[in-house]
Amino acid sequence: MVSGRNACYTGWTIEYAGYLMAEHHSHASNKNFVCVDGDAEAANCSSGDSEDGALLYVVESSCNPLKCPPYVSGCELTCAVCSYKE
Template sequence: MMIPGRNICYEGWKLEYHGYLMTTYHGHAGSKEFICVDSDATVAEGSNSGDQDGALLYFVKAVCGSLKCPPYDGSKLITCAVCSQTK
């Protein structure tokens, strides 16, 4: 489960990784999907930094008014946590 706005999991859940909430550019056409990108992400072996003609990801910031400030801060990036259920 991905939890936006947190970098830790709820009790009874295991943290897989934490990072930053990202999405495509707000002005681009099409639906938006928000994903959690690992703060310790590494480059995949065999990939390169050339233009792959793919989608670009952008960090998500809070907008006060749309979100309650505090606890959100309009000048900071929104964090996220990816958690799995423990048994």
């Protein structure tokens, strides 16, 4: 996964691009970041029971500690999932 970009480095193949997401910053276990596909679709849920689980929030940039520019404070961070085959 390449954070802060929506493209892969030279020689790598893009699998998908999307948005960097994590649990809410106030959650104790908010250390895992995932790249969620920008074209993701909701899955059909067959039961009427509550399916509440971890909620994901879009990660926004901040000029401290990120360098601005190229980042813009308060903007959503993109990401790309890339693969490499020799």
